[in-house]
Amino acid sequence: MGRITNAMRRKSIRTALTAALAATALTFLAACTSTPDAAATVDPSDQRPVVLTTFTVLADMAQNVAGEHLRVESITKVGAEIHGYQPTPGDIAKAAEADLILDNGLNLEAWFSQFVDGLDVPHVVVSDGVETISIAEDAYEGLPNPHAWMSPLNAQIYVDNMATAFGELDPGNAAEYAANAAAYKTELQAVSDELTDELATLAPNQRALITCEGAFSYLARDAGLSEHYLWAVNAEQQSTPRQVAAVIDFVRDNEVPAVFCESTVSDRTMQQVVEASDAAFGGTLYVDSLSEAGGPVPTYLELLRHDTELIIDGLTRAGS
Template structure:
């Protein structure tokens, strides 16, 4: 079984257990949006019994490979109600980063439970049990997030990030969202967006601003210095960390991001 990037590969791995071998096309720390498939990726895709993609544009680079072979293909974002990107070139398109929020992650788990169970029907009972356990963990993390945010002063309930990749988590947690650039903008904040974020930080007295681990933090660090607030550049989104990092698994990624956000906002 083959997944496009490390995050969804790990979700699939947790659901499959010993029932199937799961590989990721990309390695930890690799930028997913602009990944260019290699000839070796074509060979791996052709040999897969099931191909798992996120969809909504983030891994469309695999579609030409998938079209060349007959393996079943599950698109995890099909299980999620999309939030539209509001600004930039991709305005109106779905924000692809649904897995960051525990509730949407649970929808990914359910889609994989069905697809892997169909692939290995003799292992369906064990697959179902692992999916239930993973969903329960995600539900617990979702409760932790909501309870923590409820302790943050209402004025300060703003999640300020570099890329607008946390729309689902912010919505589910009851946080407003502000970012320097929209999803897929390649790390380019405009003078207007930078000024708007800086104004929000000051007006809402936001205690911490964040950046994703795979993006350049310079502008956000400057905003933090100018406002006299804390900067945290440790959030993980598109990629797991190496085994010795803070997000070596999907559950660890979600937990790390939630704890970082709550610590930064005072929840």
């Protein structure tokens, strides 16, 4: 992680860069699928440094560390599929005005390097230091599974990286960022403890987490669960008949009580697994995006708690 310097110098030239970058992006992205513009109306009197994250989960984590000293925003909106996102001209203009950009790394944001190319804005990879798990199959076999934040233990590494980056960006409030991070990590540890404690008594056939995408490798490792899925990464959303049959066979052979799917993809194929076995559909898990404020997972901690409770309920009570 490089030290963040010359923030005032960068800010002075970004305004001039913004119009040119946006115009270039209009031509470059003309053929891309249209997506909502991430640029939002902000109070012009708000002079706090701007931290831009690639998706809503990171934004909420960052806000907990930043407190009131930084303005934290997400490039992607609630419900967006992060893997194949196509940045808009407004996104690029907004990034040019940021003081710091946070990305997950681990090949999650395939669009990110192109997105920041040419921008004089520092960025930090918040997954640095995580012990990765490799993807086991499909086109991405051997690459690190990018969903490291789904482990509350890994999330504490993310938080430490954010606190360090914010302290370098804004040294006058470094002590407060460190204190916020410590308090937030205590809450993350509590969720991790709840997950492992609740699942400790599961029978062997209940210790399997079946999902649409292989996004739960880290959480499954923490909880001592085996992980099974219809496809490895959401960029490969078309599961083959062979993959579906293999999941059905596993569920039948092991009498797995419940299966799940993620909020950003259709559960249609997983419902085929339900119909072909005695498993119940345990519900919708959240991974790549938070919900709206009134929804089930408006914050990252609530996302973890929601998923933990759903998994525990499904594996311990479904079919009982």
